[in-house]
Amino acid sequence: MGRTIKIDPVSRIEGHAHITLHLDDAGNIDDAKFHLTQFRGFEKFCEGRPFPEMPALTARTCGICPVSHLVASSKACDHLLSVTIPPTAANLRRVMNLAQLIQSHALSYFHLSSADLLLGMDADPKSRNLFGLLKVDPQLAKDGIRLRQIGQTIIEMLGGKKIHPGWMVPGGVSGPLSEESRTTMLAMIPEGLDIAGRTFESFKDLIGKFPEEIDHFGNFPTMFLSLITPTGGLEHYDGFFRIKDAEGKIVQDRVPLEECQRIIGEAVEPYSYMKFPYYLPMGYPDGIYRVGPLARLNNCDFCGTKQADQALDEFRALQHDRPVSSSFHFHFARLVEIIFGLERMKELLESPHILDTRVRARARGNNDEGIGVAEAPRGTLIHHYKTDDEGLITWANLIIATGHNNLAMNRGIKQAAEYFVDGNDLQEGMLNRVEAVIRCYDPCLSCASHAFGQMPLRIELHDCQGNVVDQIVREG
Amino acid sequence: MTHPPVASNPGPKVRVVTLKIDDHDVGARETDSILEIAHANGIRIPALCYLDGLSTWGACRLCMVEIEGVSKPVSACSTTASEGMKITTNSERLKRYRRMILELLFAERNHVCSVCVSNGHCELQDLAAECGMDHVRVPYRNATYNIDSSHDLFRVDHNRCVVCTRCVRVCDEIEGAHTWDVMGRGVNCQVITDLNQPWGDSQSCTSCGKCVQVCPTGALVKKGTAAGEMEKHDDFVPYLAQMRKRQ
Numbered sequence: 001m002g003r004t005i006k007i008d009p010v011s012r013i014e015g016h017a018h019i020t021l022h023l024d025d026a027g028n029i030d031d032a033k034f035h036l037t038q039f040r041g042f043e044k045f046c047e048g049r050p051f052p053e054m055p056a057l058t059a060r061t062c063g064i065c066p067v068s069h070l071v072a073s074s075k076a077c078d079h080l081l082s083v084t085i086p087p088t089a090a091n092l093r094r095v096m097n098l099a100q101l102i103q104s105h106a107l108s109y110f111h112l113s114s115a116d117l118l119l120g121m122d123a124d125p126k127s128r129n130l131f132g133l134l135k136v137d138p139q140l141a142k143d144g145i146r147l148r149q150i151g152q153t154i155i156e157m158l159g160g161k162k163i164h165p166g167w168m169v170p171g172g173v174s175g176p177l178s179e180e181s182r183t184t185m186l187a188m189i190p191e192g193l194d195i196a197g198r199t200f201e202s203f204k205d206l207i208g209k210f211p212e213e214i215d216h217f218g219n220f221p222t223m224f225l226s227l228i229t230p231t232g233g234l235e236h237y238d239g240f241f242r243i244k245d246a247e248g249k250i251v252q253d254r255v256p257l258e259e260c261q262r263i264i265g266e267a268v269e270p271y272s273y274m275k276f277p278y279y280l281p282m283g284y285p286d287g288i289y290r291v292g293p294l295a296r297l298n299n300c301d302f303c304g305t306k307q308a309d310q311a312l313d314e315f316r317a318l319q320h321d322r323p324v325s326s327s328f329h330f331h332f333a334r335l336v337e338i339i340f341g342l343e344r345m346k347e348l349l350e351s352p353h354i355l356d357t358r359v360r361a362r363a364r365g366n367n368d369e370g371i372g373v374a375e376a377p378r379g380t381l382i383h384h385y386k387t388d389d390e391g392l393i394t395w396a397n398l399i400i401a402t403g404h405n406n407l408a409m410n411r412g413i414k415q416a417a418e419y420f421v422d423g424n425d426l427q428e429g430m431l432n433r434v435e436a437v438i439r440c441y442d443p444c445l446s447c448a449s450h451a452f453g454q455m456p457l458r459i460e461l462h463d464c465q466g467n468v469v470d471q472i473v474r475e476g
Numbered sequence: 477m478t479h480p481p482v483a484s485n486p487g488p489k490v491r492v493v494t495l496k497i498d499d500h501d502v503g504a505r506e507t508d509s510i511l512e513i514a515h516a517n518g519i520r521i522p523a524l525c526y527l528d529g530l531s532t533w534g535a536c537r538l539c540m541v542e543i544e545g546v547s548k549p550v551s552a553c554s555t556t557a558s559e560g561m562k563i564t565t566n567s568e569r570l571k572r573y574r575r576m577i578l579e580l581l582f583a584e585r586n587h588v589c590s591v592c593v594s595n596g597h598c599e600l601q602d603l604a605a606e607c608g609m610d611h612v613r614v615p616y617r618n619a620t621y622n623i624d625s626s627h628d629l630f631r632v633d634h635n636r637c638v639v640c641t642r643c644v645r646v647c648d649e650i651e652g653a654h655t656w657d658v659m660g661r662g663v664n665c666q667v668i669t670d671l672n673q674p675w676g677d678s679q680s681c682t683s684c685g686k687c688v689q690v691c692p693t694g695a696l697v698k699k700g701t702a703a704g705e706m707e708k709h710d711d712f713v714p715y716l717a718q719m720r721k722r723q
Contacts (some may be wrong), residue, residue: 048623055702057591117494164590166704174702194704362700364699366699390625
């Protein structure tokens with residue numbers, strides 16, 4: 001009879017989860033599972049609420065990426081209204097979505113993952129955190145804080161609040177952009193690009209130190225799903241679905257966003273509160289795919305901005321002739337997207353009609369079903385609502401970005417555990433690598449991010465009688 | 477919104493009395509309520525069901541004040557002035573009572589400010605901030621309340637209602653339609669349209685929207701508003717009330 005190692009909780013991610021590693025009699029990894037342990041129930045308690053409340057209501061799902069929910073929900077409500085929102089409103093939404101992308105990616109890379117990368121996977125967990133980072137590379141730590149501040153400040157200037165702004169509404173946005181705000185935003189972008197550029201360069205020097213992690217951190221063939229522009233460019237707000245397989249062959253292209261149910265199915269497993277989306281035509285679990293920055297860069301033909309396209313070329317060079325398959329390179333893709341986000345925001349803010357005051361279309365509910373899709377920092381986010389004749393929600397389904405990666409995360413931790421973990425002699429660094437696989441995906445499991453160094457970690461090794469034969473405890 | 481002054485009807489003669497509110501000497505007509513006198517003299521007394529221009533209801537009890545020589549607090553909106561009164565509006569006991577009243581209001585129904593269309597423009601929310609109600613010490617009931625969205629223009633969300641009856645009074649006294657009324661008792665008490673029919677089916681409603689404008693919370697709102705967008709303006713009520721009296 002085998003034994004089980006439990007990593008509980010998984011630290012430096014957004015939300016609560018644990019990992020179980022199941023060992024066979026010889027102490028080898030037999031299986032690995034990623035368990036989301038919290039239950040929220042948003043889809044259920046949204047029922048009965050008026051649909052115009054949905055953007056603000058669903059944004060409360062998360063304190064890290066509320067803007068992503070605002071975008072997807074507002075788009076689902078636009079669909080319910082059956083309106084085309086003013087182009088300026090769409091561009092302003094894009095700006096806020098990109099600001100969100102930048103601050104969230106900065107949080108993931110600088111605050112949550114860079115300690116592993118700079119200090120090492122086996123470093124003392126007491127110092128393997130932001131404070132340890134501040135000692136070793138204070139400039140990088142400050143850069144991360146500043147980059148996040150730039151994103152958050154732009155969100156606040158548009159929406160009035162850094163977290164949970166209410167400015168994005170069905171039909172557009174509730175107020176136009178002022179000239180003064182635009183000037184202030186534009187003034188921050190060069191500094192952001194400097195930070196993003198030097199971080200990208202330093203990261204490229206770092207990845208040479210992690211050949212084993214690159215090979216075994218979720219490095220396997222899957223499909224990739226993301227949005228693309230009508231011409232195949234990198235897209236975060238609208239466009240079409242594209243799915244590529246592991247060989248780089250386009251499986252589905254230019255799929256209208258409202259047809260998501262044609263390509264995406266959802267499965268459930270008894271060990272997790274997170275759903276398991278899959279590519280419907282291939283069935284479950286064969287229809288495994290990944291979303292997020294890695295998928296977006298693998299799927300797009302180009303970014304569409306100068307520096308980001310140069311960075312995209314370097315990303316493509318990581319794995320010739322096929323999509324980049326290692327989930328370790330989510331970090332690489334994240335940094336490319338920060339560059340893109342800043343450049344694209346600059347373009348949008350300098351566009352001639354961005355200060356137009358017509359930023360909202362008004363209508364009553366004209367459809368009884370609405371679907372809104374956008375790219376959240378972690379991947380494709382889908383809000384799907386049905387309403388009654390009076391505009392009250394009768395059914396809601398949210399397919400969260402992190403959920404798309406659920407199958408891949410489970411497979412990823414198994415691959416890493418098989419390579420790094422010796423069930424007969426547990427070392428903290430082994431298990432940190434298993435956690436680090438999860439951090440590559442930057443999962444967002446709840447509406448709260450955890451403070452560095454505050455989460456206790458307890459790993460126990462049980463024998464077949466349930467006796468603890470070995471344990472590692474990291475105090476909170 | 478401002479309106480031109482309206483010449484008031486001289487009416488029957490009333491006595492003028494002098495009294496003290498929070499150690500300020502004030503003069504007033506003996507028919508004036510303590511709340512009216514305080515507000516006329518720049519002294520703030522929190523109130524929720526009271527609205528200038530509508531009849532007095534005295535339901536919320538937030539405007540309670542202490543009168544020297546009277547053992548129990550009295551509601552300032554429904555107590556008229558008398559000669560020599562010494563009134564305290566903001567003692568520690570009154571502050572404690574007001575916080576408790578607000579906590580009970582928040583616990584009774586589902587006032588989820590963060591996602592409410594009246595967030596930032598809500599009298600209940602403002603009063604909670606003003607009175608220092610920073611948490612609720614009694615358990616939330618989490619009861620299920622209905623939302624009636626059948627009207628073309630407006631919606632009533634009973635989750636947000638405090639049964640202040642401003643809507644009932646403005647509809648009856650100013651609009652003259654008396655579409656709104658109250659049914660039930662205790663926690664089951666709720667405002668209704670016509671004979672508890674869907675608002676959209678109401679034969680008496682003129683769709684004037686006065687009820688929406690006087691509602692202090694996010695209970696009565698314009699349809700299509702998103703979180704925080706429902707701003708209300710009730711300053712037309714005293715003007716219309718005076719105009720009604722002239723007729």
